[in-house]
Amino acid sequence: MFNNDNNSSDSNKKRKNENKIESCVGKKSKLEKFCPIKKWIMEELEYCKGGEEQIDNFKELYNNQRFTVEYDDFRDWIPSYLKSIHQYELKKGEKLPFQLKKQYTMDVKINNGGDIFLFRIWRNIVLKNIILQQLYYLNKYFQIRINKKDQLLNSKYRDYIKELYYYSNEDIYLGDIPSSVESLTFGRSFNQVLSAGLIPSSVKSLTFGRDFNRVLSAGSIPSSVKLLTFGSDFNQVLSEGSIPSSVESLTFGNGFNQVLSEGSIPSSVESLTFGYRFNQILSAGSIPSSVKSLTFGDDFNQVLPEGSIPSSVKSLTFGNGFNQVLSAESIPSSVKSLTFGKRFNQILSAGLIPSSVKSLTFGIWFNQELSAGSIPSSVKSLTFGSSFNQVLSAGSIPSSVESLTFGDDFNQVLSAGSIPSSIESLTFGYYFNRVLSAGSIPSSVTSLTFGYSFNQVLSAGSIPSSVESLTFGHCFNQVLSAGSIPSSVKSLTFGFRFNKVLSVGSIPSSIESLTFGGRFNQVLSAESIPSSVKSLTFGNDFNQVLSAGSIPSSVKSLTFGSNFNQVLSTRSIPSSVESLTFGYRFNKVLSAESIPSSVESLTFGLSFNRVLSAGSIPSSVESLTFGNHFTQELSADSIPSSVKSLTFGRDFNQVLSAGSIPSSVTSLTFGRYFNQVLSSGSIPSSVKSLTFGGYFNQVLSSGSIPSSVKSLTFGDHFNQVLSEGSIPSSVTSLTFGDHFNQVLSAGSIPSSVESLTFGDCFNQELSAGSIPSSVESLTFGDHFNQVLSAGSIPSSVKSLTFGSNFNQVLSAGSIPSSVKSLNTIKCQ
Numbered sequence: 156m157f158n159n160d161n162n163s164s165d166s167n168k169k170r171k172n173e174n175k176i177e178s179c180v181g182k183k184s185k186l187e188k189f190c191p192i193k194k195w196i197m198e199e200l201e202y203c204k205g206g207e208e209q210i211d212n213f214k215e216l217y218n219n220q221r222f223t224v225e226y227d228d229f230r231d232w233i234p235s236y237l238k239s240i241h242q243y244e245l246k247k248g249e250k251l252p253f254q255l256k257k258q259y260t261m262d263v264k265i266n267n268g269g270d271i272f273l274f275r276i277w278r279n280i281v282l283k284n285i286i287l288q289q290l291y292y293l294n295k296y297f298q299i300r301i302n303k304k305d306q307l308l309n310s311k312y313r314d315y316i317k318e319l320y321y322y323s324n325e326d327i328y329l330g331d332i333p334s335s336v337e338s339l340t341f342g343r344s345f346n347q348v349l350s351a352g353l354i355p356s357s358v359k360s361l362t363f364g365r366d367f368n369r370v371l372s373a374g375s376i377p378s379s380v381k382l383l384t385f386g387s388d389f390n391q392v393l394s395e396g397s398i399p400s401s402v403e404s405l406t407f408g409n410g411f412n413q414v415l416s417e418g419s420i421p422s423s424v425e426s427l428t429f430g431y432r433f434n435q436i437l438s439a440g441s442i443p444s445s446v447k448s449l450t451f452g453d454d455f456n457q458v459l460p461e462g463s464i465p466s467s468v469k470s471l472t473f474g475n476g477f478n479q480v481l482s483a484e485s486i487p488s489s490v491k492s493l494t495f496g497k498r499f500n501q502i503l504s505a506g507l508i509p510s511s512v513k514s515l516t517f518g519i520w521f522n523q524e525l526s527a528g529s530i531p532s533s534v535k536s537l538t539f540g541s542s543f544n545q546v547l548s549a550g551s552i553p554s555s556v557e558s559l560t561f562g563d564d565f566n567q568v569l570s571a572g573s574i575p576s577s578i579e580s581l582t583f584g585y586y587f588n589r590v591l592s593a594g595s596i597p598s599s600v601t602s603l604t605f606g607y608s609f610n611q612v613l614s615a616g617s618i619p620s621s622v623e624s625l626t627f628g629h630c631f632n633q634v635l636s637a638g639s640i641p642s643s644v645k646s647l648t649f650g651f652r653f654n655k656v657l658s659v660g661s662i663p664s665s666i667e668s669l670t671f672g673g674r675f676n677q678v679l680s681a682e683s684i685p686s687s688v689k690s691l692t693f694g695n696d697f698n699q700v701l702s703a704g705s706i707p708s709s710v711k712s713l714t715f716g717s718n719f720n721q722v723l724s725t726r727s728i729p730s731s732v733e734s735l736t737f738g739y740r741f742n743k744v745l746s747a748e749s750i751p752s753s754v755e756s757l758t759f760g761l762s763f764n765r766v767l768s769a770g771s772i773p774s775s776v777e778s779l780t781f782g783n784h785f786t787q788e789l790s791a792d793s794i795p796s797s798v799k800s801l802t803f804g805r806d807f808n809q810v811l812s813a814g815s816i817p818s819s820v821t822s823l824t825f826g827r828y829f830n831q832v833l834s835s836g837s838i839p840s841s842v843k844s845l846t847f848g849g850y851f852n853q854v855l856s857s858g859s860i861p862s863s864v865k866s867l868t869f870g871d872h873f874n875q876v877l878s879e880g881s882i883p884s885s886v887t888s889l890t891f892g893d894h895f896n897q898v899l900s901a902g903s904i905p906s907s908v909e910s911l912t913f914g915d916c917f918n919q920e921l922s923a924g925s926i927p928s929s930v931e932s933l934t935f936g937d938h939f940n941q942v943l944s945a946g947s948i949p950s951s952v953k954s955l956t957f958g959s960n961f962n963q964v965l966s967a968g969s970i971p972s973s974v975k976s977l978n979t980i981k982c983q
Contacts, residue, residue: 327353341367349375363389371397385411393419407433415441429455437463451477459485473499481507495521503529517543525551547573561587569595583609591617605631613639635661657683671697679705701727723749737763745771767793789815803829811837833859855881877903899925921947943969
């Protein structure tokens with residue numbers, strides 16, 4: 156590459172530096188793995204010692220002819236090196252694949268000696284810029300969709316592609332698919348004969364589209380592929396070796412239906428999925444013994460002789476068509492999860508389901524009598540389909556089952572022992588509606604859910620005293636007497652139709668969470684709801700006058716449904732409530748005693764739009780949210796000085812005078828239509844987080860935004876010129892909406908900003924100083940595509956993100972050496 160000096164001093168120097176590398180990195184094999192670069196560059200990097208000295212020495216170094224050649228070699232080497240290390244998945248926010256150390260001294264302690272070589276390269280501003288440039292290309296062109304082959308062949312960034320979607324029907328030739336591609340997906344019309352080498356050995360995931368249906372010979376698919384998926388038309392005989400032995404996950408499309416001889420599917424496959432039409436006889440060895448997860452499609456309906464399903468399978472799923480008699484050897488004893496499809500409806504005698512199965516699911520048609528042993532005692536989770544409706548005798552369901560779910564049709568009388576005492580979670584389906592006598596449901600059940608139709612009188616003992624969570628379905632609407640619901644229940648949910656008077660004790664004093672359905676609208680007496688309830692939710696129809704004591708003093712969270720719209724008198728809402736939410740229609744005048752002074756979080760629904768007099772919002776409220784229709788003028792006492800978080804809805808658009816927003820507010824959010832001039836003092840100096848809605852677009856003068864604000868977010872319509880002082884120097888996080896596209900001069904963005912985000916439309920030239928040197932995180936939107944010169948991006952930036960349309964050549968220095976994370980946002 157260049158002539159070496161032959162004198163002994165140069166040779167000694169070379170050996171000395173090679174020894175340095177060996178001692179720093181370790182064994183030679185490790186050096187070759189982590190540092191595949193000419194060792195001569197190490198001699199030159201010894202001159203680069205950080206800080207100003209690094210910059211000056213490197214300028215001199217780059218003029219050295221020998222280094223210039225090595226520098227160019229380094230540029231060529233970097234892309235392949237970066238792509239060879241597994242850390243470069245290049246997700247948003249991902250860090251570089253080696254530790255970054257402080258750069259101000261050569262005495263820094265390196266914990267991992269193997270990183271010292273990369274550390275020295277990283278400290279060099281020119282080489283670091285190359286790395287960042289390659290990182291950017293790797294990220295931007297990581298995933299590419301191709302509609303015409305020319306797009307692929309003529310792309311100067313083709314060697315950066317990792318995920319390629321080839322949607323052209325044009326034939327490919329050797330070398331057309333870059334060797335960088337790891338995931339390759341062909342479109343539906345691709346149907347070319349594949350010769351060895353057409354698909355590069357870098358590909359790990361390979362997916363064919365609908366039309367592909369070619370004979371596969373050994374080598375057609377490279378031995379690097381681990382995940383292989385065929386489209387719906389593929390239906391070729393598979394000879395041994397046509398699927399490489401590297402494949403671990405294999406999925407066939409709906410059309411595949413070929414005889415599988417031993418070796419057709421390699422012994423590397425662990426996950427095997429057949430499509431709709433596969434329906435071939437399986438002999439021992441057809442499915443390799445490596446398979447752990449096996450899924451059949453809807454047409455498969457073959458007798459399963461011993462060994463046809465290998466003993467390696469742990470998860471077995473049959474499609475809708477399977478309905479064969481099972482022998483004791485049909486399903487191997489390795490299976491832990493077994494799922495039958497829609498049509499399976501065979502008698503199950505003891506031993507047909509192996510004792511290894513822990514999760515068992517039946518399809519829609521299964522409706523066979525279950526004798527003792529039909530379901531093995533290993534099963535913990537048992538789910539029946541819609542049709543199952545058999546009488547359950549003691550032992551029908553084994554005592555190992557902990558979770559039991561019935562389908563829609565089940566509606567049998569339950570006698571004591573029908574449901575084993577091991578059950579903890581019990582769910583009934585749509586039609587179950589039987590009288591429950593004491594013992595029908597075992598005392599082990601802690602979670603009980605009834606379906607749509609259940610509507611039986613509940614006597615004491617119907618629900619066991621073990622139940623902690625009880626949910627009724629749509630139709631339940633029975634009078635509840637004391638003891639109907641056991642005192643163990645902590646969470647109680649009624650369905651849509653429940654609308655019965657609540658007498659004393661009908662809701663047990665153990666209940667902590669109580670939810671009513673849509674139709675409940677009963678008058679509440681002082682003892683209707685027990686004093687244990689902490690969370691109370693009413694459905695949409697509830698609209699009763701609340702007298703003192705109607706809501707117990709234990710309630711901390713209270714939510715009303717859509718129709719509630721009653722005047723709130725003193726103590727209607729108990730003084731225990733901390734979180735209060737009104738529904739859609741509430742729009743009553745609030746007096747000083749309407750809402751208790753215990754409330755810390757207050758949310759109004761859509762319709763509320765009343766004048767707020769002093770004291771109508773209690774001084775305890777810290778979080779206050781108005782709905783979309785609220786649009787009242789705010790006086791100095793309308794909102795109490797306790798509020799810290801204040802959110803206005805869509806329609807609010809009132810002039811704000813000094814004192815309208817109390818000085819306690821630290822988080823302030825305006826809705827979509829707010830668009831008022833902000834004079835000094837309109838926003839109190841307590842606000843730290845300020846968010847404007849979509850339509851705000853007012854000129855900002857000095858003092859419009861108080862100097863307390865640290866986080867400032869503008870909506871989509873904001874597009875005003877920013878003069879120095881428009882944005883206060885307190886702001887550390889600044890976000891612009893999509894329409895902002897103003898020229899930025901030095902001082903437009905204050906030097907306090909650390910995080911700066913532009914919206915989609917911003918596309919202005921950046922001169923040195925337009926982005927302040929305080930910014931550490933910088934994000935551009937989709938339309939930004941300006942040439943970047945040295946200084947355009949300040950040297951303070953550590954995280955830099957470009958939008959999907961950024962497509963500029965990055966010259967040396969255009970990306971500052973401070974950047975540690977470089978990303979692109981891809982269009983979805």
